[in-house]
Amino acid sequence: MSVALADRLDDATRDESSLRRFLDGLPGVDQVGLEQRAAGLATRSIKQDAKRWAIDTAISMVDLTTLEGADTRGAVRSLCAKAVRPDPQRPDTPSVAAVCVYPDLAATAVEALTGTDVAVASVATAFPSGRSNRAVKLADTALAVESGAAEVDMVIDRGAFLEGRYGDVYDEIVAVKQACGAAHLKVILETGELATYDNVRKASWLALLAGGDVIKTSTGKVSPAATLPVTHVMLQAVRDYYEATGEPRGVKAAGGIRTTKDAIRYLVAVNEVAGEQWLTPSLFRFGASSLLNDLLLQRRAKQDGHYSGANYLPE
Amino acid sequence: MAKSERVSVAKTYKLYIGGKFPRSESGRSYPVTSESGAFLANASQASRKDLRDAVVAARSAFGGWSGATAYNRGQVLYRVAEVMEGRREQFIAEVRDAENVRPRTAESLVDTAIDRWVWYAGWTDKLAAVLGGTNPVAGPYFSFTVPEPTGVVGVLAPQRSSLLGLVSVLAPVLATGCTAVVVSSAARPLPAITLSEVLATSDIPGGVVNLLTGHAAELGSWLASHADVNALDLTGADAEHRTELARSAADTVKRVLRAPEDEPDWTSSPGIGRMRAYLEDKTVWHPMGV
Numbered sequence: 001m002s003v004a005l006a007d008r009l010d011d012a013t014r015d016e017s018s019l020r021r022f023l024d025g026l027p028g029v030d031q032v033g034l035e036q037r038a039a040g041l042a043t044r045s046i047k048q049d050a051k052r053w054a055i056d057t058a059i060s061m062v063d064l065t066t067l068e069g070a071d072t073r074g075a076v077r078s079l080c081a082k083a084v085r086p087d088p089q090r091p092d093t094p095s096v097a098a099v100c101v102y103p104d105l106a107a108t109a110v111e112a113l114t115g116t117d118v119a120v121a122s123v124a125t126a127f128p129s130g131r132s133n134r135a136v137k138l139a140d141t142a143l144a145v146e147s148g149a150a151e152v153d154m155v156i157d158r159g160a161f162l163e164g165r166y167g168d169v170y171d172e173i174v175a176v177k178q179a180c181g182a183a184h185l186k187v188i189l190e191t192g193e194l195a196t197y198d199n200v201r202k203a204s205w206l207a208l209l210a211g212g213d214v215i216k217t218s219t220g221k222v223s224p225a226a227t228l229p230v231t232h233v234m235l236q237a238v239r240d241y242y243e244a245t246g247e248p249r250g251v252k253a254a255g256g257i258r259t260t261k262d263a264i265r266y267l268v269a270v271n272e273v274a275g276e277q278w279l280t281p282s283l284f285r286f287g288a289s290s291l292l293n294d295l296l297l298q299r300r301a302k303q304d305g306h307y308s309g310a311n312y313l314p315e
Numbered sequence: 316m317a318k319s320e321r322v323s324v325a326k327t328y329k330l331y332i333g334g335k336f337p338r339s340e341s342g343r344s345y346p347v348t349s350e351s352g353a354f355l356a357n358a359s360q361a362s363r364k365d366l367r368d369a370v371v372a373a374r375s376a377f378g379g380w381s382g383a384t385a386y387n388r389g390q391v392l393y394r395v396a397e398v399m400e401g402r403r404e405q406f407i408a409e410v411r412d413a414e415n416v417r418p419r420t421a422e423s424l425v426d427t428a429i430d431r432w433v434w435y436a437g438w439t440d441k442l443a444a445v446l447g448g449t450n451p452v453a454g455p456y457f458s459f460t461v462p463e464p465t466g467v468v469g470v471l472a473p474q475r476s477s478l479l480g481l482v483s484v485l486a487p488v489l490a491t492g493c494t495a496v497v498v499s500s501a502a503r504p505l506p507a508i509t510l511s512e513v514l515a516t517s518d519i520p521g522g523v524v525n526l527l528t529g530h531a532a533e534l535g536s537w538l539a540s541h542a543d544v545n546a547l548d549l550t551g552a553d554a555e556h557r558t559e560l561a562r563s564a565a566d567t568v569k570r571v572l573r574a575p576e577d578e579p580d581w582t583s584s585p586g587i588g589r590m591r592a593y594l595e596d597k598t599v600w601h602p603m604g605v
Contacts (some may be wrong), residue, residue, distance in 0.1 A: 085593075236562070306537070306540030306541060306542065307367055307370065307537065307540070307541040307542060307543065308542045308543070308564075309374070309541070309542040309543025309544075310374070310543065312542060313540075
């Protein structure tokens with residue numbers, strides 16, 4: 001299958017009609033089977049050492065996010081401090097993967113994180129709705145990149161996608177990728193607005209073909225945000241893309257993941273659907289804010305032998 | 316065709332956490348029997364993870380409950396007593412079966428329990444006046460002290476007195492504005508379960524009371540060591556475990572309510588000691604004349 005797929009991939013990006021042919025030719029998603037598989041994997045029990053490992057791995061995959069209208073530079077700086085040392089009383093706690101902010105605050109985050117292993121990610125392209133013209137979106141991207149963001153989280157034009165203007169969506173991702181330069185590009189599909197799993201599969205392939213380094217479920221501003229079945233579909237796309245081209249691409253599940261239990265379910269899905277090699281912060285991320293504290297509480301509970309409380313952690 | 320005898324519906328009760336009635340995460344349950352050994356119902360056997368969930372629920376409910384006005388808390392607690400009154404017959408039957416007492420005695424125990432609840436409901440807006448006040452100080456300051464609820468209270472409910480004892484340890488927690496995680500009597504949990512149904516259908520916000528059926532010996536140590544629990548009532552703990560639990564609670568500087576060796580006579584006047592145990596004094600010095 002993979003050889004045939006590789007041929008079709010070359011063909012898919014030739015022009016708009018071949019792209020449409022490729023996307024419309026993708027096999028449909030078996031909704032019942034998918035949801036059952038996702039629910040089945042979610043019942044798997046992870047205990048003891050495996051759980052310890054999963055908690056630390058999950059912490060190292062978190063994109064600690066603040067995307068509020070009320071964000072201040074001070075709030076971003078304290079978030080950065082937390083990203084570097086999530087639990088100051090336990091220095092063996094791993095740092096998170098990145099801090100995710102709005103583009104005008106990226107410079108503040110870069111300043112606070114220089115010299116650390118934590119990357120700065122910035123949303124761009126008229127986040128979260130993506131409702132603006134190409135020039136504004138590219139300027140938004142440029143602001144993020146010039147401020148020093150190493151990762152850019154763009155949103156696709158869901159309106160265009162739902163109208164079937166795949167070519168426009170594709171071109172926009174290509175243009176933003178170009179504007180990113182060396183920065184990593186994460187493409188937000190906003191699966192909550194795509195209505196069907198078939199659309200999620202199409203959008204995933206579209207983003208991968210256009211050069212997105214990571215495909216991301218949601219902005220976190222729309223409900224439902226990340227769900228296990230949707231993440232399954234995206235992980236399948238990334239796995240198939242890797243089999244066809246040999247290029248590993250990442251997945252980021254964002255929004256609605258608040259507990260350690262949820263996070264571990266995602267890690268199980270990553271392992272089972274994409275494979276063990278995706279269990280690394282460069283290929284799988286959690287976009288979250290409240291998840292981190294729950295991971296830290298569980299980590300403390302494992303170490304101390306008793307349950308901890310939020311009063312013992314920085315906010 | 317002969318008319319068959321009706322088979323009564325055997326109940327399997329669930330836990331009460333965060334205003335909902337979930338099954339135990341562990342899936343365990345145990346049969347509850349009367350003193351004479353007759354089967355009464357199945358009760359969920361809570362695990363430490365249920366306890367953890369209950370503490371999370373109690374913590375998130377604390378802000379709202381402690382922030383409500385004392386008058387409002389009093390009204391809500393009165394409403395609970397009203398709903399208890401409506402379930403009076405059920406409580407009497409359950410107390411009779413659980414404690415193996417004569418119907419007359421059961422009736423008087425239930426009535427005392429409802430009256431006790433009303434008594435505590437009346438205390439909500441009087442505590443600040445009785446336990447707080449202005450302090451005479453030698454300086455240009457206005458100094459006053461107000462009692463404030465300490466937080467999440469873990470309660471190991473009495474093992475013998477299934478309703479009056481439970482009400483006597485739970486109501487003072489609520490009257491002060493604290494939220495509660497209660498482990499009911501293991502052998503006599505049915506009146507407690509009915510009380511949780513009363514709470515769920517009155518105006519008490521979800522999470523303010525979380526009621527777990529199960530064994531104090533299994534859950535007590537997790538409750539005592541939990542860093543997000545602020546006070547611990549040891550009434551229902553085994554006598555030989557109490558010191559150990561108190562020591563474990565001291566690691567996180569909990570307020571520990573030591574229990575007498577044997578269960579007290581719950582029908583006697585309670586006094587305000589239990590409420591005082593769950594209150595912190597906040598003293599404010601305000602400059603005057605500047």
